Amino acid sequence: MESRKKTCQNCHREFTIEAEDLSFYEKIKVPPPTFCPDCRLMRKMTWRNERSLYQRNCDLTGKRVISIFSPDAKVTVYDRDVWWSDQWDPLGSGRPYDFKETFFDQFRLLLERAPMPAIFNAQSENCEYTNHSGRSKDCYLVFGSWMNERVMYANKAWMSKDSLDVLSSSYLELCYETITGMKLYRTFFSDNCDSCNNSYFLYNCKGCSNCFGCSNLRNKSYCMFNKQYSSEGYARELKKFNLGSYQELERLKRDFDALKLKAIRKFAFLVNAPDSTGDNLTNVKNCKSCFDLFDNAKDCKYTMNGGVVMSDIYDSYGPGDLELGYEIIDSGLKAHRLVNDIVVWGGKNILYSYNCHGCNDCFGCIGLRSKQYCILNKQYAKEEYEELIPEIIKQMNDVPYIDKKGRVYRYGEFFPPEISPFAYNETIAQEYFPLMKEEAISRGYRWKDLDIKEYKTTILSRDLPDNIKDVTDSIVNEVIGCAHEGKCLHQCVGAFKIAPQELQFYKRMNLSLPRLCPNCRHYERLKQRNPMKLWHRTCMCDLKTHFHGGKPCPNEFETSYAPERKEVIYCEQCFNAEVV
Numbered sequence: 144m145e146s147r148k149k150t151c152q153n154c155h156r157e158f159t160i161e162a163e164d165l166s167f168y169e170k171i172k173v174p175p176p177t178f179c180p181d182c183r184l185m186r187k188m189t190w191r192n193e194r195s196l197y198q199r200n201c202d203l204t205g206k207r208v209i210s211i212f213s214p215d216a217k218v219t220v221y222d223r224d225v226w227w228s229d230q231w232d233p234l235g236s237g238r239p240y241d242f243k244e245t246f247f248d249q250f251r252l253l254l255e256r257a258p259m260p261a262i263f264n265a266q267s268e269n270c271e272y273t274n275h276s277g278r279s280k281d282c283y284l285v286f287g288s289w290m291n292e293r294v295m296y297a298n299k300a301w302m303s304k305d306s307l308d309v310l311s312s313s314y315l316e317l318c319y320e321t322i323t324g325m326k327l328y329r330t331f332f333s334d335n336c337d338s339c340n341n342s343y344f345l346y347n348c349k350g351c352s353n354c355f356g357c358s359n360l361r362n363k364s365y366c367m368f369n370k371q372y373s374s375e376g377y378a379r380e381l382k383k384f385n386l387g388s389y390q391e392l393e394r395l396k397r398d399f400d401a402l403k404l405k406a407i408r409k410f411a412f413l414v415n416a417p418d419s420t421g422d423n424l425t426n427v428k429n430c431k432s433c434f435d436l437f438d439n440a441k442d443c444k445y446t447m448n449g450g451v452v453m454s455d456i457y458d459s460y461g462p463g464d465l466e467l468g469y470e471i472i473d474s475g476l477k478a479h480r481l482v483n484d485i486v487v488w489g490g491k492n493i494l495y496s497y498n499c500h501g502c503n504d505c506f507g508c509i510g511l512r513s514k515q516y517c518i519l520n521k522q523y524a525k526e527e528y529e530e531l532i533p534e535i536i537k538q539m540n541d542v543p544y545i546d547k548k549g550r551v552y553r554y555g556e557f558f559p560p561e562i563s564p565f566a567y568n569e570t571i572a573q574e575y576f577p578l579m580k581e582e583a584i585s586r587g588y589r590w591k592d593l594d595i596k597e598y599k600t601t602i603l604s605r606d607l608p609d610n611i612k613d614v615t616d617s618i619v620n621e622v623i624g625c626a627h628e629g630k631c632l633h634q635c636v637g638a639f640k641i642a643p644q645e646l647q648f649y650k651r652m653n654l655s656l657p658r659l660c661p662n663c664r665h666y667e668r669l670k671q672r673n674p675m676k677l678w679h680r681t682c683m684c685d686l687k688t689h690f691h692g693g694k695p696c697p698n699e700f701e702t703s704y705a706p707e708r709k710e711v712i713y714c715e716q717c718f719n720a721e722v723v
């Protein structure tokens with residue numbers, strides 16, 4: 144098989160399907176895609192709402208619940224515990240397949256009938272405002288996370304305690320404003336650090352303690368702006384800074400941004416990742432264009448945010464413990480051959496299904512548990528099922544779904560965004576591919592205007608005391624106007640509150656109050672991470688002391704730093720020669 148070029152149905156740009164891709168599509172029995180990798184990712188993301196929460200009623204009990212489905216979404220929503228109980232029949236919403244209608248139209252109607260749990264959080268205590276999260280305690284606004292205690296405002300946080308404002312980090316304790324950190328204790332404003340404690344404003348430091356404003360350090364103590372001090376000297380210098388003052392903190396953040404820009408960077412973080420390209424890959428093999436994968440992932444492509452024994456997976460977001468998967472979101476758990484699935488845990492041969500658990504051989508199902516041979520939530524005998532599936536696949540090709548913009552969805556395509564229960568800006572698509580309202584609508588996506596009026600601002604952020612020591616306990620009763628005033632692309636709701644335990648944290652750590660709402664803060668952190676996209680570039684090093692002797696280093700690589708960016712990007716060899 145040879146590679147071939149195709150034009151993307153969505154963006155009309157050319158993309159390449161490699162020979163290895165064609166063997167994968169053959170193995171999993173899907174035709175080659177008609178969307179380019181970026182457009183596939185964006186389309187998938189329109190089906191994942193991680194962080195937009197609403198109050199609505201359980202459609203079975205009438206109980207008021209927190210939900211990821213807005214009250215005006217055309218979905219049947221049950222209280223999470225009711226959904227997981229035996230009080231209702233998941234097959235009650237089933238209908239026979241109608242060969243006169245398109246598959247996706249029938250799926251859209253099933254989505255209106257088949258109950259969904261209000262929210263995806265499990266085995267947690269006092270974690271009402273968490274989603275796609277589990278095994279946690281006393282957490283608030285924590286998303287896509289696992290096993291945390293007393294964590295607030297976090298996304299992709301794992302095994303962490305008593306920390307606030309976190310992105311993609313694990314094993315944190317008493318940390319604040321952490322991006323891609325690991326094993327950190329009392330570390331504030333850090334980016335890409337590992338095993339550090341009692342430090343502030345660190346970029347790519349490892350094994351450091353009592354450091355301030357440093358980059359690319361290994362196993363150092365008492366350094367300030369990469370200069371070594373004695374412990375007394377460091378303590379004396381540290382006293383000159385007051386992070387409790389908002390003005391001063393903002394100045395330090397700007398200095399930190401400048402420091403990060405000057406620090407040399409490795410083209411990608413690949414640890415024990417043979418034959419792989421992407422970023423943040425640890426213990427993986429032959430994973431191409433993959434991001435944030437760890438622990439025994441192999442033969443994957445265009446896949447992100449997953450790990451734990453998985454192989455042969457393409458175009459997936461959040462897979463784990465899975466063999467053979469294509470176009471899936473948040474699925475796995477000893478699963479085999481999942482195709483076009485969303486939140487499908489366990490089982491084999493599940494196609495085009497949403498929120499099914501422990502099922503086998505199901506097609507176009509929603510909200511089933513431990514079922515087999517079901518199509519559109521209707522039970523069939525094994526023989527009937529096996530006869531029907533090829534007929535349905537043929538019908539999907541003969542009678543394709545055509546969306547408002549004329550994009551054609553035959554068998555193999557992921558679900559169209561326009562039938563998603565979420566508007567574009569409620570989903571992670573807005574986080575990774577931000578669009579203005581008009582732009583989103585003109586591309587055929589739905590948009591949800593955020594309801595700002597229910598928050599009546601009682602104090603503007605600019606009127607907050609500059610210094611945390613001047614903030615009184617009554618601040619927890621105020622509704623603070625976000626400095627972005629809902630005018631940004633950050634799902635800003637215009638206002639926010641400070642929780643009592645949060646105020647305690649700021650006071651104890653002497654940190655000024657934030658001026659932005661949690662959503663805007665999340666987007667500010669996201670900005671610090673690179674896009675999940677690769678460019679082919681050459682090492683920027685020309686040091687005389689290196690093997691290339693003062694001439695430009697000839698090494699090339701795939702990097703998530705776009706060519707026009709200002710950072711200085713080195714190959715692994717040059718980077719390691721400077722930062723050990």
Ligand SMILES: [Zn+2]
Pocket residue numbers: 151152153154155156178179180181182183
């Ligand atoms: Zn495209």
Ligand SMILES: [Zn+2]
Pocket residue numbers: 625626627628629633634635636637638659660661662663
């Ligand atoms: Zn805001």
Ligand SMILES: [Zn+2]
Pocket residue numbers: 627631632633635662663666
């Ligand atoms: Zn904002």
Ligand SMILES: [Zn+2]
Pocket residue numbers: 682683684696697698713714715716717718
């Ligand atoms: Zn180099």
Ligand SMILES: [Zn+2]
Pocket residue numbers: 684685686689690691696716717
């Ligand atoms: Zn070099």
